[in-house]
Amino acid sequence: MRTLANIEALLPELDHCIAGDLEDQDLDFKQWDHTSHDKAIRTVVQMGVCMANGGGGTVVFGVADRIQGRSKAILGVPPEIDVNLLKKAVYDQTDPKIMPVFEELAVPDGTGRLLLMQIYPGMPPLYRHRRPGHYPRQQRLYTLNRHPPTQDWRGNRRNRLHRRGGRPCG
Secondary structure (H helix, E strand, C coil), X not given: CCCHHHHHHHHHHHHCCEHHHHCECCEEEECCCCCCHHHHHHHHHHHHHXXXXXXXXXXXXXXXXXXXXXXXXXXXXXXXXXHHHHHHHHHHCEECCCCCEEEEEECCCCCCEEEEEEECCCCCCCCCCXXXXXXXXXXXXXXXXXXXXXXXXXXXXXXXXXXXXXXXXC
């Protein structure tokens, strides 16, 4: 896990190399997508899943990873981006739930703001078998929750149709 001080110490290195060269198993730099708010949030969620599956780490948002020169590589994150919204998006869209920690780093370049997302090491892999004798080919710790919940508040399955009959389950 990288701290704010560790990241601040790495930023001057961007004058001599690209951010991709500074990346490691537990550190990744990502450029913030200024054109699409939804795409930027999707990237945050995907990076949270990647870091959780990799054993935890730090993602620095606002740095282009293929551009050399600090002033060109640091583009920053817009000031209107709400960190609580990002936390909620990562939590709601992952299974099992990932709870990231966000930190802000003030820089003189770009928008003046970088976001650090800390993902702490997760739990051991969960093995969920949908039917007896079915074993998935590749097991992952965390996945994106791509479908809305299919249970109501009582735990009854709703809004899902049988494959053959077209009747609701439960």
